[in-house]
Amino acid sequence: MANNPRLVEVGTTSGTPVNADVTTIGSDVAVAVLLTADYVMLDPPGFPFRPSFTGASAPQYPRTVADGTTLHLLACEASALVTAGGGTYA
Secondary structure (H helix, E strand, C coil), X not given: CCCCCCEEEEEEECCEEEEEECCCHHHCCEEEEEECCCEEECCCCCCCCCHHHCCCCCCCCCXXXXXXXXXXXXXXXXXXXXXXXXXXXX
């Protein structure tokens, strides 16, 4: 039986919403993404801390990450960002 997607808007890229399917977020791993456009990250309620910011001071949201940056994101967010055209898998 397939799970119904549970979409959460985690940001925007080039004006396109980035909607992560959090259905399996508990088993997601970090994935590297090279941004091909600026990524405006949001902090939706209950969404986990981004792996790229572990050990860093608490980021302020919305947070714009520049084109050309490599980020480590949970697989659900990485997939949504690539699908929205804001990056490629690194």
